[in-house]
Amino acid sequence: MTRYAARRLISVVLALLGVTVLTFALGVLAPGDPAEVVLSRSLGQPPTDEQLAAMRHELGTDRPLPVQYLHWLAGAVRGDFGDSWVRGVRVQDAMVERIPRTVILALSAAGLSLLMGIPVGVVAATRRDSIVDHVSRAGALFGASLPSFFTAYLLIYLFAVKFRAVPVFGFGSAAHLVLPAVTLALGPAAVLARFTRSTVLEVLGEDYVRTAAAKGVRGSAVLFRHALRNALIPVVTIAGLSVGHLLGGSLIVERVFAWPGMGDLAVSAIQDRDYPLVQGFVLFAATVYLVVNLVVDLSYAYLDPRVRLEGRQG
Amino acid sequence: MRVRVAAVALVLLAAACGGNGSESPSQAEPTPLPDDQQTLTVATPGDVFITRDRIFLGIWPDNANICETLVGLGYDFQPTPLLATRWTYTGNNTFRFELRRDVRFHNGAPFNAEAVRHSVERVVEKRQTLNTFVGAGSAKVVDEFTVDITTTQTNLRLAEQISHPFFSIVAAGTDPAERPVCTGPFQFGSYSPNDRLVVNRNDAYWGSEKPRLRQITFRFISDQNTRRLALESGEVDLMWFLAPQQSADVRGRPGLEVAPAPPGAVVDISLNLHGAAPHTLLQDIDVRRALGMSFDARALAEQQWQGNAQVVAGVSPPAVLGPAASLVGSRTPNLAEAERLLEARGWRKGSDGIREKEGRKLSLVGVSQFDFEPESLQFLQAQVRRAGIDLRLERAPDAAAYSAKINSGAWDVDVNYFNQNDANPVRIPAQFWYSKVANARTRLTNPGPKFDGLVDEALSAPDLTTAQRKAAEAINVLVNEEWAAIALTNFPQIYAHRTNVAGFRPHPSVNHQPWTGVFRTGRP
Numbered sequence: 001m002t003r004y005a006a007r008r009l010i011s012v013v014l015a016l017l018g019v020t021v022l023t024f025a026l027g028v029l030a031p032g033d034p035a036e037v038v039l040s041r042s043l044g045q046p047p048t049d050e051q052l053a054a055m056r057h058e059l060g061t062d063r064p065l066p067v068q069y070l071h072w073l074a075g076a077v078r079g080d081f082g083d084s085w086v087r088g089v090r091v092q093d094a095m096v097e098r099i100p101r102t103v104i105l106a107l108s109a110a111g112l113s114l115l116m117g118i119p120v121g122v123v124a125a126t127r128r129d130s131i132v133d134h135v136s137r138a139g140a141l142f143g144a145s146l147p148s149f150f151t152a153y154l155l156i157y158l159f160a161v162k163f164r165a166v167p168v169f170g171f172g173s174a175a176h177l178v179l180p181a182v183t184l185a186l187g188p189a190a191v192l193a194r195f196t197r198s199t200v201l202e203v204l205g206e207d208y209v210r211t212a213a214a215k216g217v218r219g220s221a222v223l224f225r226h227a228l229r230n231a232l233i234p235v236v237t238i239a240g241l242s243v244g245h246l247l248g249g250s251l252i253v254e255r256v257f258a259w260p261g262m263g264d265l266a267v268s269a270i271q272d273r274d275y276p277l278v279q280g281f282v283l284f285a286a287t288v289y290l291v292v293n294l295v296v297d298l299s300y301a302y303l304d305p306r307v308r309l310e311g312r313q314g
Numbered sequence: 315m316r317v318r319v320a321a322v323a324l325v326l327l328a329a330a331c332g333g334n335g336s337e338s339p340s341q342a343e344p345t346p347l348p349d350d351q352q353t354l355t356v357a358t359p360g361d362v363f364i365t366r367d368r369i370f371l372g373i374w375p376d377n378a379n380i381c382e383t384l385v386g387l388g389y390d391f392q393p394t395p396l397l398a399t400r401w402t403y404t405g406n407n408t409f410r411f412e413l414r415r416d417v418r419f420h421n422g423a424p425f426n427a428e429a430v431r432h433s434v435e436r437v438v439e440k441r442q443t444l445n446t447f448v449g450a451g452s453a454k455v456v457d458e459f460t461v462d463i464t465t466t467q468t469n470l471r472l473a474e475q476i477s478h479p480f481f482s483i484v485a486a487g488t489d490p491a492e493r494p495v496c497t498g499p500f501q502f503g504s505y506s507p508n509d510r511l512v513v514n515r516n517d518a519y520w521g522s523e524k525p526r527l528r529q530i531t532f533r534f535i536s537d538q539n540t541r542r543l544a545l546e547s548g549e550v551d552l553m554w555f556l557a558p559q560q561s562a563d564v565r566g567r568p569g570l571e572v573a574p575a576p577p578g579a580v581v582d583i584s585l586n587l588h589g590a591a592p593h594t595l596l597q598d599i600d601v602r603r604a605l606g607m608s609f610d611a612r613a614l615a616e617q618q619w620q621g622n623a624q625v626v627a628g629v630s631p632p633a634v635l636g637p638a639a640s641l642v643g644s645r646t647p648n649l650a651e652a653e654r655l656l657e658a659r660g661w662r663k664g665s666d667g668i669r670e671k672e673g674r675k676l677s678l679v680g681v682s683q684f685d686f687e688p689e690s691l692q693f694l695q696a697q698v699r700r701a702g703i704d705l706r707l708e709r710a711p712d713a714a715a716y717s718a719k720i721n722s723g724a725w726d727v728d729v730n731y732f733n734q735n736d737a738n739p740v741r742i743p744a745q746f747w748y749s750k751v752a753n754a755r756t757r758l759t760n761p762g763p764k765f766d767g768l769v770d771e772a773l774s775a776p777d778l779t780t781a782q783r784k785a786a787e788a789i790n791v792l793v794n795e796e797w798a799a800i801a802l803t804n805f806p807q808i809y810a811h812r813t814n815v816a817g818f819r820p821h822p823s824v825n826h827q828p829w830t831g832v833f834r835t836g837r838p
Contacts, residue, residue, distance in 0.1 A: 032714025033721075040713065042365045044374065044480065044735070045444060045745060046753050088366035153539055161547045168544040169535055170509070258535045260508040271712040 008297060012290045019286040020076070020279060024069050027275045034273040035059055038085055041272075059085055072279065081283075082276040084269075091280040094265065099284070101171060102261035105254070106246045108177055109184035113242065117189035118235065121196025126223065128201065136193060143190030148249050152183045152256040169258040180257040184249050188242035195238050196231070203231040233300070240296035247285045344816050344835035352528040352834050354815065357544055357553040360536040361508045368491040369440050371511075372502060374479040378513045378532060379525075379829045380420075381482035381496035384411055384430065385473055385737070387826045389576070389819075391634035393474050393737040393778070397425065397483055397497065401473050403776065406464065409472050413459040417520045419485040420501040427461040432486040434463065445745065446475045470774055471781060474737035479825050499525040499830045508534055526817065526833035545570065545810055551834070552811035552818065557687060558619035564810050571813055574622045577631040577804030578822030581623075583609070583680075583694075584728040584746070584799050586758045593726050595678060600655045602797035605678075605727075606645065607652035608698040611802040618693045623803035628789040630742045631734050631804065631822060636779065638739075641786035643794045645801075652701045661702065669702035677704040681719040682729035684710050685805075691729065721754040731805035735825050740772035740785035747792060747799070761798035765791045813837050 035055035039047035047055070056062040060071070075082055081091035124136040156179060160168040166178045203209060204227055212222050250263035258264075262281060269277035346352070363371045372378040386396035398411040417425040434453035437443055447465040454462045465472060475481075488495040493502050499519045503512035511532040515525045533550060535541045541553045542560065546567065556564060561572045585596045585605075596602050615623040625644075626632060632639035661669035661676050669676040682691055691707040698705045707729060710716035719725060732742045745751060748769045749760040760766070768788035775781035792799050809820050817831040 030715075031718035032712070033718060034714070036717050036721075037714045038366060040717070042367070042369065042440075043442060043444075044478075046717075046755065048753065051441075086366065087364055088368070153543070156540070156543050160549075161543055164547060168547050168549050169540050170533070256537050256540055258533075258537070258540060264508070264536075271714070273714045 005294075005298060008294050012294055015290055016283065016286055019282060020073065021069070023279055023282040024065075024072070024275075027273070027278060028065055030273065032273045034061060034085055034275060037273050041086065072276070076279075076283070081280045084274055084277045086269075086272040086274045087277070091276050094277060095262065095280050095284060098260060098262045098265050101259065102247075102250055102254070102263060105177065105180055105184065105250060105259060105261055106243075108181035109188070109246055110239070110242070112181055112185035113188035113192055114239065116185065117192025118196050118232070120189075120193040121198075122200055122223070122228070124193065124197040125200035125204065133197075137197070140190040140193040143186045144194070146186070148183055148187065148252050149256055151186055152179070152253060155179050155183060156256075171259050176257075176259075180253050180259050183257075184246060184253045187249065188239075188245050191242065192235065192238060196235050199231040199234050200227060203227045206230075236296055236299060240293050243292045244289050247288060344837055346526065346816075347814075347834045347836055349528055352526060353531070354527050354529070354552065354829075354832060354834065355531045355533060355550045357535045357541040357550040358532050359534075359538070359541070359555050361534040363505070363511070364507060367440065369442065370479070371491060371505060372494050372513065373482050373490070375825050376532065377479055377825050377827055378511060378530065379500045380494050380498045380502055380513060381479070381484060382498050383477055383479065383481050383483065384413075385477040387477040387737050387821075387823055389633075389821060391631060391734060391737055391822065392636065393477055396477075397430075403470060403473075404462070407466075407468050408462050408464040410456070410460065410462050413461065414520070415459055417497050418518060419497055420495050420516060421485055421488065423485050423487075423495075425483065425497055426458050427455040428458075429483055429486055430461045431455050433481070433483045436484065436490075437480060442480050444475060444478060444480060445469075445751070446472055448472075468774060470776060471738045471740065471772075474739070474778065474781075475741070476736075477826075478736040499523075500530060503529065510534065521830070523830045525830045527829065530829060542810070545812070548812070551815050552809060554807070554809045554824070556808040556810045558622045558806045558808060559687065559689065561622050561808055561810075562620050569813050571811055571815075572622075573809040573811065573818060573820050575807040575809065575820035575824070576822040577624055577626055577633070578807060578824065579731040579733045579805040580626045580629050580631060580742075581614075581729070581731045581802045581805050582629045582799050583802065584730060584755075584759050585797070586723070586726050586728075587761065587796075587798055588758050589723055589726070593679070593724065595676065596726055598659065599797055600659050601661075601676070604652040604655040604701060605698060605703060606797050606800045607648045607655075608701040608703060609694065609800060609802060610647040610697055612647075613697070614690070614693060615803045618690050619803070619806050622806040622808055626801050626804050628786070628793055629732070629746075629799055629801050630739065630785070630789060633822065634734050634737065634739045634741075634782075635786045635789075636739070636782040638779075638782040638786035641783065642790045645794065649700055656702065663702045667699065667702060668704045675704060676702060677706065678726040679724070680705060680707040680727035680729060681716060681725050682707055682709050683716050683731070684712055685731070686729060694729065723754065723758055733823065733825070735823055737778075739778070739782040740769055740788065743785060743788050743792060744769050744773065759798060761792050761796035765796065765798075 035052050036047060039051055039055050060068060072082060084091055084094050087094055120136050124133045127133050156168050159165045159179060166175050170176050209222060209227050212226050250261060251267050254261045254263035255267050262284065266281040269281060358376050362375050372380040382397050384396060384398035386394040388394045397414050399414050400412040402410050404410050413427060419425060431453040434448060438448060438450050447467040447469045449466045452464050456462055482496060484490050485495040499516055499521060500513035501516045503514045505511045513530050515528050519525060535544060538557060544550045545553045564570050565572050585602055586593050587597060611625045615625055627644040628642040656669055660671045664670045686709060688709060691709060695705045695707055710719060720728060732746060734742060747756060747759050747761060749756060749766050765788050768784050768791060772781045772784035772788060775784055793801050807824055811818060814835050814837045816835045817833050821827045
């Protein structure tokens with residue numbers, strides 16, 4: 001188990017390294033000169049060639065690309081991610097302010113997606129081919145297909161403009177969290193519902209479940225004590241993968257709802273060609289994603305005794 | 315009989331005097347709410363104050379009326395006395411400004427020549443002098459209420475240029491990046507990055523028009539649709555940059571009004587006159603003329619932008635040119651003449667409707683700023699296609715991509731708009747087409763020595779009237795003689811607000827929007 005965890009940790013570090021190289025390369029390839037963006041915002045007019053040269057030197061973008069990347073990497077290893085070119089503050093300061101807001105949003109959305117998706121999937125599976133099953137499957141398809149910005153506008157119009165039940169935008173209270181969290185949760189909830197239905201159906205067809213039913217165990221006990229635990233093991237994987245969706249989806253949701261989190265910051269950083277900040281966000285997102293999936297992988301040993309036994313025998 | 319005549323006369327007289335003296339309901343000012351309810355929430359397109367040094371917090375590009383300049387910018391784009399009551403050119407590159415007395419900063423410090431000197435030095439230190447040629451030590455105190463500003467090169471447009479918010483006067487010993495302390499009708503309250511800026515009424519404001527609102531909160535909402543939804547829900551009272559295509563719908567909603575700003579920025583199509591192959595098609599003036607004649611600016615304004623724009627003859631808002639605006643000839647679309655010109659130059663229509671010559675199609679590549687909706691670009695493309703010109707416009711996703719495209723020179727046309735941010739009549743031609751402003755754009759767009767000569771004359775004109783005339787002549791050369799730019803309409807800058815907001819009058823320059831006359835009423 002320890003060796004497995006160590007191997008997974010090494011692969012996480014290598015993956016992070018790869019992600020930063022890729023992000024740096026994409027940034028270099030993207031059209032636009034960061035020095036020009038920085039100067040245009042503060043000068044109010046196109047900069048002269050001399051001003052551009054001076055700013056490129058100040059930002060360090062006139063150095064060879066490998067030097068730029070290695071310089072950044074050396075700082076990152078020490079926990080120094082540099083300064084935001086456009087905002088003039090430390091990258092970690094800009095991020096630290098925003099991370100809690102995104103975490104709140106993402107955790108809320110994750111919780112909602114589990115609360116919505118798993119019960120719907122279980123009900124659909126236990127009432128297979130009923131009207132409930134058909135409606136839930138159609139709903140899940142709908143939820144997975146709709147782009148988040150469309151869902152966002154629809155929910156805002158209905159619940160904020162028409163019914164005045166919640167605010168349109170902003171943050172600071174539980175009411176502000178409702179619409180963004182629901183919007184972000186719908187996609188993963190739909191996927192979870194479909195997947196849960198599929199795994200529960202599979203488990204319900206297993207011999208041990210039929211045996212339990214034949215022995216007179218009550219239906220609810222068969223479901224909750226025998227079937228669900230095994231059915232939810234693969235669902236844990238899907239839930240872990242949905243972290244990626246939550247982080248990616250937060251860019252759009254935070255922008256639409258004016259929720260000043262990491263996603264909103266990332267969009268601005270990309271538009272501003274503020275590469276230190278973009279790198280910071282990518283590193284944050286990749287770290288969260290990889291760590292969550294590492295935890296998911298390690299949790300298998302707890303959830304599935306066969307994994308523990310195989311590990312011992314291996 | 316006499317009594318009856320007298321009675322009738324009295325009745326008529328009373329009617330003429332208005333009976334009990336009240337005005338008709340349509341003329342009466344709406345009843346304002348009590349002072350403690352005089353607050354306004356404004357949705358702006360994002361937090362524009364985030365820069366490396368946050369030097370213009372509350373000042374530019376969104377003007378929260380915290381600070382003021384020596385020279386103001388009127389609704390007619392003419393310079394007006396503001397913190398300076400008078401200015402004269404005294405020779406040797408020097409302007410003398412006589413300052414207003416009995417004005418105090420928000421912290422109680424007196425406004426005087428030393429404060430002006432300090433503010434000018436700050437702008438120089440931050441390298442935000444625009445093209446004024448103001449340098450270190452340019453501002454000199456003559457006496458307590460007189461200051462001289464001497465430019466490093468001859469610049470007779472200085473007085474008009476310093477109406478730009480960059481030249482706001484700030485109190486010495488304060489940090490404008492944290493808390494701007496100035497003389498304006500509103501004073502800084504609080505600022506939360508990416509969330510809001512709050513300003514409060516300055517009860518000691520010196521101006522004759524006192525601010526009526528007690529507090530204004532500027533909420534930063536990047537998403538255009540969210541801004542509009544926030545307005546409809548009542549969470550904000552006013553928003554700006556409503557998409558023109560949405561204006562008719564918003565007008566139809568109860569409780570909402572639309573307020574388009576007068577022309578302050580002109581949509582124009584800049585042409586690449588000096589590009590390298592394959593971007594050489596527009597080096598032929600007849601092709602440029604044909605392209606220009608194919609555009610129907612009125613249709614763009616009325617159909618695509620729902621009447622929220624006006625046809626404009628030149629690349630600057632007409633008002634900044636004053637009476638000389640008439641010197642810029644207007645252009646009417648003429649599709650038949652466009653086709654005749656192209657035929658005469660050997661461009662024949664192919665089977666796909668696009669003209670060809672010696673195996674080469676008349677295909678032009680264009681770029682536009684991200685502010686233009688795709689529908690508008692498609693509209694323009696469709697217009698020129700009627701003449702057999704294949705125009706492919708690519709909307710840049712953001713400012714950085716747009717600049718990169720322009721700097722690359724890999725374009726034939728550029729759809730853009732430029733804001734007139736001060737009272738200098740030659741500002742836009744000098745900044746974007748003048749060869750002495752050496753940058754990637756002007757190297758490709760400069761229309762030649764006649765234009766440059768007129769810009770030189772405008773910059774060195776001893777008075778504003780002459781400068782306006784020379785600027786107008788330069789613009790006329792640009793658009794009507796060299797056909798180096800095609801002016802279409804003003805860029806629709808549209809505000810929308812709830813009907814209980816009164817006194818709001820959009821300024822043609824977004825950066826100079828005043829809030830003093832605005833107040834809340836009891837109207838639903």
